[in-house]
Amino acid sequence: MAASQPPVRLPGTMHSTTAVAPDRPLGDSNPQGARTAPLRLAVIDGDSGFLHVLDKRVRARGWQQRVLAGAVPVEELVALRLGALVIDLSVLGASGWAYLEQICTALPALPTIVCSGPSTVAQRVRALRLGADDWLAKPCHPEELIARIEAIVRRGRVAAPPAERPALEAGELSIRSDQFQAFVGTRSLDLTRREFELIRLLAGNAGHVLEREAIYQRVWGYAMAHGDRSVDVFVRKLRQKLERASPQWRYIHTHFGVGYRFAPERVDAGEASSMAGELTAGELTAEHLLQ
Amino acid sequence: MAASQPPVRLPGTMHSTTAVAPDRPLGDSNPQGARTAPLRLAVIDGDSGFLHVLDKRVRARGWQQRVLAGAVPVEELVALRLGALVIDLSVLGASGWAYLEQICTALPALPTIVCSGPSTVAQRVRALRLGADDWLAKPCHPEELIARIEAIVRRGRVAAPPAERPALEAGELSIRSDQFQAFVGTRSLDLTRREFELIRLLAGNAGHVLEREAIYQRVWGYAMAHGDRSVDVFVRKLRQKLERASPQWRYIHTHFGVGYRFAPERVDAGEASSMAGELTAGELTAEHLLQ
DNA sequence: GAGGTTGTGAACCCCCTGTTACCGAGGCAG
DNA sequence: CTGCCTCGGTAACAGGGGGTTCACAACCTC
Numbered sequence: 346m347a348a349s350q351p352p353v354r355l356p357g358t359m360h361s362t363t364a365v366a367p368d369r370p371l372g373d374s375n376p377q378g379a380r381t382a383p384l385r386l387a388v389i390d391g392d393s394g395f396l397h398v399l400d401k402r403v404r405a406r407g408w409q410q411r412v413l414a415g416a417v418p419v420e421e422l423v424a425l426r427l428g429a430l431v432i433d434l435s436v437l438g439a440s441g442w443a444y445l446e447q448i449c450t451a452l453p454a455l456p457t458i459v460c461s462g463p464s465t466v467a468q469r470v471r472a473l474r475l476g477a478d479d480w481l482a483k484p485c486h487p488e489e490l491i492a493r494i495e496a497i498v499r500r501g502r503v504a505a506p507p508a509e510r511p512a513l514e515a516g517e518l519s520i521r522s523d524q525f526q527a528f529v530g531t532r533s534l535d536l537t538r539r540e541f542e543l544i545r546l547l548a549g550n551a552g553h554v555l556e557r558e559a560i561y562q563r564v565w566g567y568a569m570a571h572g573d574r575s576v577d578v579f580v581r582k583l584r585q586k587l588e589r590a591s592p593q594w595r596y597i598h599t600h601f602g603v604g605y606r607f608a609p610e611r612v613d614a615g616e617a618s619s620m621a622g623e624l625t626a627g628e629l630t631a632e633h634l635l636q
Numbered sequence: 637m638a639a640s641q642p643p644v645r646l647p648g649t650m651h652s653t654t655a656v657a658p659d660r661p662l663g664d665s666n667p668q669g670a671r672t673a674p675l676r677l678a679v680i681d682g683d684s685g686f687l688h689v690l691d692k693r694v695r696a697r698g699w700q701q702r703v704l705a706g707a708v709p710v711e712e713l714v715a716l717r718l719g720a721l722v723i724d725l726s727v728l729g730a731s732g733w734a735y736l737e738q739i740c741t742a743l744p745a746l747p748t749i750v751c752s753g754p755s756t757v758a759q760r761v762r763a764l765r766l767g768a769d770d771w772l773a774k775p776c777h778p779e780e781l782i783a784r785i786e787a788i789v790r791r792g793r794v795a796a797p798p799a800e801r802p803a804l805e806a807g808e809l810s811i812r813s814d815q816f817q818a819f820v821g822t823r824s825l826d827l828t829r830r831e832f833e834l835i836r837l838l839a840g841n842a843g844h845v846l847e848r849e850a851i852y853q854r855v856w857g858y859a860m861a862h863g864d865r866s867v868d869v870f871v872r873k874l875r876q877k878l879e880r881a882s883p884q885w886r887y888i889h890t891h892f893g894v895g896y897r898f899a900p901e902r903v904d905a906g907e908a909s910s911m912a913g914e915l916t917a918g919e920l921t922a923e924h925l926l927q
Numbered sequence: 928g929a930g931g932t933t934g935t936g937a938a939c940c941c942c943c944t945g946t947t948a949c950c951g952a953g954g955c956a957g
Numbered sequence: 958c959t960g961c962c963t964c965g966g967t968a969a970c971a972g973g974g975g976g977t978t979c980a981c982a983a984c985c986t987c
Contacts, residue, residue, distance in 0.1 A: 453794050466777040473783040478791055479770065486757040492764040497791060500769055503744045504792040537964060550798075553814045559798075575966060577944065584945095601974065602829035602943070603816045828975060866977065868933060875934095892932070892985055 384408040384428035384498065389415065390460070391436040392483075399487045406491060416444045419451045423567050429456040429494045433483070434472075442475070449476025451568040456497040460490060513548045516594040516609030518587075520548050529590045536586060539564065543579050547597060547607035556604040580605055675699040675719035675789065680706065681751070682727045683774075690778045697782060707735045710742045720747040720785045724774070725763075733766070740767025747788040751781060804839050807885040807900030809878075811839050820881040827877060830855065834870050838888060838898035847895040871896055 386408050390396055396412055403410040411425065416437055422430070430448070434441035449457055458479045459472050469480040478497045481490055513520040519528045525541050527534040536544065542564045547555065557576045561569035569576070580597055587596050598606045677699050681687055687703055694701040702716065707728055713721070721739070725732040740748055749770045750763050760771045769788045772781055804811040810819045816832050818825045827835065833855045838846065848867045852860035860867075871888055878887050889897045 453790075456791070466780050470777075470779050470783040473780075473787045476790075478787050479784075486761075488761050489757050489764075492761040493770075496764045496767075496769050499744075499767075500747070500788060500791045501795040504795040539965070554816050573966090574944085574968090578946090578966075581945065581947095599944075600816060606815075830976070864977090865933090865979090869935090869977080872934065872936095890933070 384494075385411070385426055386429050386431065386494070387411045387413050387417075387422070387425060387427050388431045389413045389417075389436060390431065390433040392433070395483070395487075399490065402487045402491055416440060419447065419567060422448070422452065422455070423565070427455060429458065429498060431458050431460050431490065431494070434459055434461045442471070445472060445477060446475045452566070453562075453568075454501070454566065456494065456501065458490070458494060458497070460485065513545070515548050515551060515607070516596060516611070517591045518548070518594075518596065518609065520545055532590060534586045534590050536583075539579060540583055540586070543576075544583055544607075547605060551607045551609075554600045554603055554606045558604075560604060576605075675785075676702070676717060677720050677722065677785070678702045678704050678708075678713070678716060678718050679722045680704045680708070680727060681722065681724040683724070686774070686778075690781065693778045693782055707731060710738065713739070713743065713746070718746060720749065720789060722749050722751050722781065722785070725750055725752045733762070736763060736768060737766045745792070747785065747792065749781070749784060749788065751776065804836070806839050806842060806898070807887060807902070808882045809839070809885075809887065809900065811836055823881060825877045825881050827874075830870060831874055831877070834867075835874055835898075838896060842898045842900075845891045845894055845897040851895060867896075 384406075386403060388396060388399065388410060390412070400410050408428075432441075432445065432448075434445065437444055445457070445459070448455070453476065457477050458481060459469075459477050460481045460483060462483045464480065464482060472480050479493050481493060511521070511523065513522075517529045520541075521528065522545065525536075525538065527536055527541065527544055543560070546560060546563055558569050560576050561573065565575070580599075584597055587594070593611055595610045595612055596607060598608060598610075600606055675697075677694055679687060679690065679701060681703070691701050699719075723732075723736065723739075725736065728735055736748075736750070739746070744767060748768050749772060750760075750768050751772045751774060753774045755771070755773060763771050770784050772784060801813040803813070808820045811832075812819065813836065816827075816829060818827055818832065818835055834851070837851060837854055849860050851867050852864065856866070871890075875888055878885070884902055886901045886903055887898060889899060889901075891897055
């Protein structure tokens, strides 16, 4: 999808986000900790003076600012875990509009503000319709830009789901968001981060069928590319670990042509394991010990 | 053959390079696919010319506009069930700021746009910090105001929990969008995705005759090729499953030369089965056994 | 009764999903 | 710095379900 993007230098990574406490959880867009993590702001602009002044205000506010050289591919934007994006369309030339559309389509959850020079009503309307959240004309006061970013981020937060349950219980499973882990009794499923985000999303919507695109959007944070099989593969990994930890239950059900549904269901003793055929519980145990 | 390779592109859609645009518009995973209820907009403004022009655009968009005389109490705003509020601070005089703060504090979920005359950066920042979502300077183009309202509402929607879609009830049928399935009682009709999309469309327009072309356009997502019988075939599949699950009812009616109409109708006891003629229940059983 | 329209059944083939293997990136320890 | 390990993501293959198509029967309207 980013095949045509011009080579862009990506300066070193922002502070390493130690997987423990992500400041912006991949899944549900709401921060479960009411604590507002420092906002990560990226700016695509060439005006060094403006950038400097803005940077001062941004830091004063406790946010983090990163300057991007140009049309950074969507994947790299995702990797930056941004809280907001400011774009000066003029630095991108003719491709600016296409880029804006691309960003807003792939990352609808990312607050995006266009901050450019003189413009027409038609241009502003176009940008807003493409998915931009705001258009602020240059020259502008950096404080107004910041206030507008705040307003947009606030709007997203207000609508976000109220609060995160401490632990989701389903069948034999216990899904603990504070641990980023799922358990059967006291035993950990040893889920990776992605696996956990996936099962939390599914279990959080237990009983409802979730489409692949929706799952991808909410777990990965951006739109699923056509033909991407990641969701399937991760469902398989999840099922494997679930099967190992809780063989008497089935949790994730496939809906052909649609997606997946989470619903804990106890399986008949005879078919506890797909490999077990009609083994009894005793034989099952023996089988398990052999492995 | 056209399941994933539509021979005809949807007119009006932008280039498909973005890999994001679903080439299969089946589900309503996209926000606009979910039918958005008409937005209820309230305007506190005294400029009748502006109000008139805005009203025209608002109606053209299918929204509803309500002009408020002044500082309406919060309770009345709540009663109006607004989708957005536009305020010209100048008509409220000195109390405007206090009112704005009051509104934004009491109704943080209500998108609020200040649309006033000349202003300073400090004023705009103040309004935004008080909780306003945007500030648009007059004179302004009504289309830009509308686009900004859309952007704010959209931002709230993106973060909002997936709206609960109520089940459609018709005859013995219950069509549940969250399950991508139809039920009679608790028993699933076991519809495939296409079948479900079709019955949801038909049932959603119950009582109205839908032309084949329109059905195809909305279920398959692109124009129907001449001579395509897919709709007929799927109607037949649907009727078959409906007949099996709910034999006492007829749901889909053919309009020769036009299309189909969904309308639950109880059938007389005698003609429960199309094969049964006027046989009694007992004869029916015998007849059935003979086959 | 003629001609176009719709119902019906079945065959074919493509796409969707499960599954496995592989590769690259990044973290960690030596 | 280097090698190992984990993790995420992609590619490839197999199998089966479902969508499309076709042919023919039944039907409706003029």
